[in-house]
Amino acid sequence: MTLDIMMPFYGRVDHFQAAVRSVLAQVDPDWRLVVIDDHDPDETAGRWLRGLADPRIIYRRNPINLGINANFQASIDLAENEWLTIFGCDDVMLPDYVGRITQLIQEHPTVAFIHPGTRVIDEHGRVSTPLVDRVKSLYRPRFHGSLELAGEPLAVSITRGNWMNFPAIAWNRFAVTAVGFRPDFSIVQDLGLALDLAVRGGSLLLDDQVIFEYRRHAFSVSSWRAVDGSRFAEEQGFFRGLAVEFNGHGWPRAARAARLHLSSRVNALTRIPDAIRARRSDGIRILLRHALGLTVAATPRG
Numbered sequence: 001m002t003l004d005i006m007m008p009f010y011g012r013v014d015h016f017q018a019a020v021r022s023v024l025a026q027v028d029p030d031w032r033l034v035v036i037d038d039h040d041p042d043e044t045a046g047r048w049l050r051g052l053a054d055p056r057i058i059y060r061r062n063p064i065n066l067g068i069n070a071n072f073q074a075s076i077d078l079a080e081n082e083w084l085t086i087f088g089c090d091d092v093m094l095p096d097y098v099g100r101i102t103q104l105i106q107e108h109p110t111v112a113f114i115h116p117g118t119r120v121i122d123e124h125g126r127v128s129t130p131l132v133d134r135v136k137s138l139y140r141p142r143f144h145g146s147l148e149l150a151g152e153p154l155a156v157s158i159t160r161g162n163w164m165n166f167p168a169i170a171w172n173r174f175a176v177t178a179v180g181f182r183p184d185f186s187i188v189q190d191l192g193l194a195l196d197l198a199v200r201g202g203s204l205l206l207d208d209q210v211i212f213e214y215r216r217h218a219f220s221v222s223s224w225r226a227v228d229g230s231r232f233a234e235e236q237g238f239f240r241g242l243a244v245e246f247n248g249h250g251w252p253r254a255a256r257a258a259r260l261h262l263s264s265r266v267n268a269l270t271r272i273p274d275a276i277r278a279r280r281s282d283g284i285r286i287l288l289r290h291a292l293g294l295t296v297a298a299t300p301r302g
Contacts, residue, residue, distance in 0.1 A: 001105065003031045003098050003170070004084035006075035008068070009045060010038040015090035015215065016045050018125070022092045024054070028099035034078055035089075037061040038071045069189050073181045079173050088167035092121065092213040100211045101170045104146070111148065112175040112202030113194065117210035118165045123217040130216060131270060136163040139263060141206060150203035155195055155254040159242065161263035166190035168212035175202050187231050188238045195242065199249055229275070229286025232268045233296045239264065265291045 005023055009016060023033050033054075037046055039062045049059050066074070075086045083105055087093070097116070104114050122128040139161030141147060149157060158164060175197055182192040194204070239261040246255035269291040275283040289296045 001030065001083070001102055002081045003101060004079040004081045004173070005031055005033045005087050005093075006079055006084050007033065007035045007087045007089050008038060008071035008075055009035050009089040010040045010065075010068075010071075011089055013042065013045050013048070017048065019087065019089055019091055019093075020049065020052075020057075022094070022097075023087075024052075025095050026093065026098045027095050028102060029056075030102070031098050032056050032058070032081065034058045034075075035060065036071055036074050036078070038067070039063065039065040068186050069181055069183060072189060073183075076171075076173070076176050076180060082173055083170050084173050084176075085170050086167060088215065090215045090217070091167045092125070092215070094211045094213065096209075097211040100207070100209055104205060104207055105170070108146070108148065108205050110203070111205040112172050112197045114170040114205045114207065115164055116168055116170075116212055117208045118168045118212045118214050119210050120165075121213045121215050123215070125213075125215075127213075128216065132267065133216065135263065135266070136161060139163045143206065144208060146208070147206045148203050149206065150201070151198065152251040152254050154198045154204055155246065155251060156257050158191060158194055158198075159239075159254055159257040159261075162188075162191050164190065164194065165212070165214040168214060172202075175200075185234060185238065187234050192238065199245070229268075229280070229283040229290070229296070232264065232286060232290040235261065235264045236290055236296055265293060 007019065020033070023031065033056060035049060035058070037060065046059055046061055049057060060078070062071070072086060075084070083101070085101070100116060101114060104116075108114075120128050120130065120133050139157070140163040141149070141157060176193065179193060179196045179200065181189045185192060239258045242258035243255045246258055268287045272284060272287050275287055286296045
């Protein structure tokens with residue numbers, strides 16, 4: 001079974017090269033890598049990738065910059081095989097990633113998506129446990145081996161605190177094609193996709209074997225949008241809409257988790273020192289209001 005590894009690209013070439021090399025180092029060679037370059041001004045990555053001359057690698061460059069959400073959606077649209085991963089261009093697959101995902105698909109053929117074991121690395125590739133990931137671990141289900149979640153328990157779990165590392169997830173192409181990414185988001189689109197699958201009856205398989213390294217660094221989109229507050233303006237609108245949707249679906253516990261969105265508010269509180277250091281008065285105001293549960297206005301995206 002060939003796994004489609006879809007990689008939206010815009011960013012650092014060295015991290016990109018490390019990500020690609022981790023795919024080339026897979027023990028199971030049955031993969032197809034599709035890189036979708038979102039018109040990065042530096043064309044070094046594309047030239048380097050073409051120079052590898054590996055027939056399993058496809059390179060596409062958007063004629064204009066489409067933005068993160070559209071490039072994620074293109075990853076679904078361009079996939080051809082039954083399962084795909086939307087791989088981060090700065091993350092690392094450990095050598096058993098493809099093999100373990102394939103094994104889990106064979107053992108659990110009816111699930112809609114699979115979240116393997118992950119660990120966090122910093123900008124330099126060192127294993128790291130920053131505060132945000134220590135908090136995420138409090139919300140992550142406790143289990144050994146594999147665990148399947150579905151329905152309202154799944155929705156409650158990931159709404160209460162989004163503990164998922166999105167680039168590590170393998171998705172059933174037919175399930176995600178029927179849903180797609182919500183078009184108006186650039187931070188919570190991964191959570192939206194998972195919850196839309198849950199509402200449609202899709203289940204998530206969790207596995208504790210660590211086969212993926214998720215890179216967290218200060219220059220990611222989610223990090224700089226946290227400092228200016230725009231991340232939390234987006235999150236607040238998203239969660240308030242979710243509460244209405246969950247109530248309509250007859251999921252009161254999930255609706256309550258969405259109304260509280262406590263982990264998002266705590267996260268906003270922890271970002272205030274960064275906003276102060278960056279002298280972002282607009283960001284400080286948004287972070288404070290969101291942490292207190294007060295309405296915040298969306299900020300223009302820079």
